[in-house]
Amino acid sequence: MPNVDAPLVNRPCWFDLSTSDLTAAKALYGELFGWSYLDGGPELGHYTMAFNAAGRATAALAPKMPGQDQMPTVWTVYWGTADISASVERIVAHGGSMMVPPMHIPGNGHMAIAIDPDGAVFGLWQADPFGGAQVEGEHGAMCWSEVNCRDGATNAAFYAAVFDLDVHMMDMPGVVYRTLHPTSGGEAVCGVLQMDAQWEGIPPHWMPYFAVADLERADTVWAKHGGKQVAGPIASPYGRIMVVQDPQGAFLSYMAS
The missing domain is CATH 3.10.180.10 (2,3-Dihydroxybiphenyl 1,2-Dioxygenase, domain 1)
Structure with missing residues (x-):
């Protein structure tokens, strides 16, 4: 499939992992998918971007934040939206709820975490300017x-x-x-x-x-x-x-x- 050069909207656009062992996760997924990494540093909670061999962003790994040790280790699927506030209103209006309200990630975009009517957790992402996955359908993407x-x-x-x-x-x-x-x-x-x-x-x-x-x-x-x-x-x-x-x-x- 082609590279993704524009934000994906009204569909899943990004995956990230919240893990209890970032070092082990990087070793596993790096060998499995051929990823290289860029650690965002302490100011971004060591949110670590993963890239394929062509330098395209594929996903991210992050350590659990302090106090979240008992939270499950999970991959989160994010939906792209052009207007995160409007999407939150629709989610609530149609029987969903919010776990994490919209927040600004400086230099990247806006994110939120929601729960659907059946109880499944998913994310929202509004590009500003980072749009999410930059490649689909290829090894490691x-x-x-x-x-x-x-x-x-x-x-x-x-x-x-x-x-x-x-x-x-x-x-x-x-x-x-x-x-x-x-x-x-x-x-x-x-x-x-x-x-x-x-x-x-x-x-x-x-x-x-x-x-x-x-x-x-x-x-x-x-x-x-x-x-x-x-x-x-x-x-x-x-x-x-x-x-x-x-x-x-x-x-x-x-x-x-």
């Missing part, structure tokens, strides 16, 4: 995301209303899966997976997907660093998928076409 939830119909309608999208139902035997598309037409921007009895005890959540060039090599690197394989390889029309958990507890998926 974001390639998909989906929200796993108990009430797929309600949650799909929520995201469609907040971000001006259309809901499509996919024909997937044994799985209730919806995709969200621009109202003007075009490819899906994300998925909405209906959780069933097999997901008992797992709370609703967003799942980030990264592309890898070689699934078997990725599995080897993952195991080398102590990561857990949760499910897979899962065959899909778009490639083989592995659902994994890193040693600090964060879940993600990687896939190879």
